[in-house]
Amino acid sequence: MADPMRIRASMQGDKVEVKVLMAHDMETGLRKDPDGKLVPAHFIRNVGVTHGGRTVLSAQWGTSISRNPFMHFRFKGGKPGDKVTITWVDNKGDTRTDEAVISAGG
Amino acid sequence: MRRARVIVFAAAVAATAAMPGCATQPPGDDAGARARAEEVFRQSFTRGNRQMAARVEQQDEVQKLCSAWRNQPPKDVAEKIEQAQMATIQYPASGKLMGDWRQGEKIAQDGYGLRFTDPDPKRANGGNCYNCHRISKQELSYGTIGPSLYQFGKLRGADEAVQKYVYGKIFNPQAFLACSNMPRFGHNGVLTEEQMAHLVALLLDPDSPVNK
Amino acid sequence: MGLPRLLIAGLLALLPLAAAAQDSTQKEIERYRQMLAEGNPADLFEARGEELWKTKRGPKNASLEQCDLGLGAGVVKGAYARLPRWFADTDRVQDLESRLVTCMTTLQGYTVDEAMKNPFSSPDRKSDMEALASYVAGQSRGMKLDVPIVHPKEREAFAIGEQLFYRRAGPYDFACASCHGENGRRIRLQELPKLTDPKDAQKIFTTWPAYRVSQGTVRTMEHRLYDCYWQMRHPQIDYTSDAAIDLMVFMAKYANGGEIAAPGLKR
Numbered sequence: 319m320a321d322p323m324r325i326r327a328s329m330q331g332d333k334v335e336v337k338v339l340m341a342h343d344m345e346t347g348l349r350k351d352p353d354g355k356l357v358p359a360h361f362i363r364n365v366g367v368t369h370g371g372r373t374v375l376s377a378q379w380g381t382s383i384s385r386n387p388f389m390h391f392r393f394k395g396g397k398p399g400d401k402v403t404i405t406w407v408d409n410k411g412d413t414r415t416d417e418a419v420i421s422a423g424g
Numbered sequence: 425m426r427r428a429r430v431i432v433f434a435a436a437v438a439a440t441a442a443m444p445g446c447a448t449q450p451p452g453d454d455a456g457a458r459a460r461a462e463e464v465f466r467q468s469f470t471r472g473n474r475q476m477a478a479r480v481e482q483q484d485e486v487q488k489l490c491s492a493w494r495n496q497p498p499k500d501v502a503e504k505i506e507q508a509q510m511a512t513i514q515y516p517a518s519g520k521l522m523g524d525w526r527q528g529e530k531i532a533q534d535g536y537g538l539r540f541t542d543p544d545p546k547r548a549n550g551g552n553c554y555n556c557h558r559i560s561k562q563e564l565s566y567g568t569i570g571p572s573l574y575q576f577g578k579l580r581g582a583d584e585a586v587q588k589y590v591y592g593k594i595f596n597p598q599a600f601l602a603c604s605n606m607p608r609f610g611h612n613g614v615l616t617e618e619q620m621a622h623l624v625a626l627l628l629d630p631d632s633p634v635n636k
Numbered sequence: 637m638g639l640p641r642l643l644i645a646g647l648l649a650l651l652p653l654a655a656a657a658q659d660s661t662q663k664e665i666e667r668y669r670q671m672l673a674e675g676n677p678a679d680l681f682e683a684r685g686e687e688l689w690k691t692k693r694g695p696k697n698a699s700l701e702q703c704d705l706g707l708g709a710g711v712v713k714g715a716y717a718r719l720p721r722w723f724a725d726t727d728r729v730q731d732l733e734s735r736l737v738t739c740m741t742t743l744q745g746y747t748v749d750e751a752m753k754n755p756f757s758s759p760d761r762k763s764d765m766e767a768l769a770s771y772v773a774g775q776s777r778g779m780k781l782d783v784p785i786v787h788p789k790e791r792e793a794f795a796i797g798e799q800l801f802y803r804r805a806g807p808y809d810f811a812c813a814s815c816h817g818e819n820g821r822r823i824r825l826q827e828l829p830k831l832t833d834p835k836d837a838q839k840i841f842t843t844w845p846a847y848r849v850s851q852g853t854v855r856t857m858e859h860r861l862y863d864c865y866w867q868m869r870h871p872q873i874d875y876t877s878d879a880a881i882d883l884m885v886f887m888a889k890y891a892n893g894g895e896i897a898a899p900g901l902k903r
Contacts, residue, residue: 324679540866568821569815
């Protein structure tokens with residue numbers, strides 16, 4: 319199981335501001351290891367963010383996203399105390415889901 | 425009476441020593457610290473490339489002097505350095521000091537060579553010029569460790585005297601400025617004659633983007 | 637003749653434009669850095685480092701929780717602010733990584749070779765040292781750098797570091813001072829601090845270790861020196877060598893008083 323995501327969710331006015339840092343190697347498949355062999359591609363393909371059962375963000379990533387991706391976005395309709403759930407699935411079928419509670423913000 | 429004369433003599437020596445332009449003690453020369461530092465240096469580069477270690481363990485005269493004076497040698501030391509370094513400059517036997525500015529631009533952009541990760545002996549060293557200098561107008565990713573060279577030829581022309589100066593400066597910058605930060609590309613065997621001639625063209629050729 | 641004066645006035649008018657162009661590039665780079673700072677992948681390394689600190693490992697099956705980083709066994713908070721320093725048990729001036737090696741051998745039973753075998757991550761092999769350094773440094777976040785240069789061996793380390801800082805050698809005739817000896821310079825687009833000027837040193841020295849985006853991992857001051865010597869056309873400096881630690885003590889003298897903002901974020 320991959321390392322956990324670090325998620326911060328807080329109110330900014332009437333929107334929820336989410337910052338998420340994901341731990342993933344994001345190999346492009348073009349890099350050669352010290353022995354000269356190509357390192358197979360290993361990258362996050364899909365990201366989904368849900369709140370109250372509703373999808374608030376959906377993303378399709380590729381090999382141009384660099385290692386340990388960081389994402390920052392806002393959505394409407396959340397309030398302090400609610401949960402935000404983030405899931406990623408990579409090209410090998412590995413997946414990781416983490417959640418955070420929305421704070422009152424600053 | 426003898427004591428008074430000795431005191432006067434000592435004062436005179438001290439006064440001479442304090443005069444600017446006279447060789448006094450370099451700042452980096454306290455109580456054997458330099459010798460002890462050499463020993464520490466020797467013992468701290470033991471597990472990597474041994475050939476490179478042998479080279480950096482030996483400082484030549486100029487490197488030793490400029491280290492001790494922290495690149496600010498007094499006038500008499502500086503003049504001696506510049507004279508000695510000027511004597512090392514070798515111009516191409518063909519007499520051709522200007523090459524192809526297009527090659528020069530490639531050499532100026534290229535940082536390859538002489539690092540412990542650069543194993544290919546067949547690939548030529550780069551000049552690394554953009555690391556420190558602004559050169560053409562188009563290249564915005566330039567350094568400011570050295571002065572801007574933009575419009576170099578436009579401002580000075582490209583007659584033989586200027587060509588000799590530019591070639592000589594690249595070959596051994598310390599011939600013109602003792603303890604200059606700039607590497608002695610020719611003297612230290614970093615760049616070949618042809619490469620340095622291409623760089624002269626980059627700076628002086630009226631068609632070079634440097635002079636547009 | 638009015639023309640020369642007009643020419644001079646025209647040239648002078650262009651100067652602030654040139655300066656403004658420089659400023660706006662700097663401002664944009666700063667804005668980009670601010671954006672990135674809100675999501676520093678070094679957070680991931682701090683978390684992993686804390687886990688490694690508390691996990692029982694090695695032949696002695698012990699954690700690092702009794703490691704003395706200078707403020708007493710197990711005291712991590714504030715320790716990084718006072719490193720490097722002299723240690724009585726080894727009678728040596730040690731930096732953070734050197735001290736981690738000491739604790740990995742004495743507490744966990746690793747050999748020195750085992751402890752030092754993977755100092756710097758590659759994409760194929762993560763280094764524990766970078767994670768541990770991130771954790772320990774993060775525990776001094778916000779504190780003032782206060783490296784002691786008092787014990788005779790600390791003062792000797794400073795004197796040696798000073799000599800090494802100005803030592804010109806190799807095919808490029810480079811010393812540390814070649815790039816770090818003047819204010820307001822940059823190499824390509826990377827600004828260079830004048831390391832003997834507290835105004836620069838206090839702001840920059842205190843941002844190490846840092847996540848380096850170009851390297852895809854956290855890098856420490858040991859790696860910074862290794863990387864500098866690489867560019868200076870020198871060979872590999874030994875990990876936790878006296879030369880590396882002495883240079884850190886030299887730099888710390890000018891950086892002392894600066895606020896620790898580590899682990900930082902850099903290109």
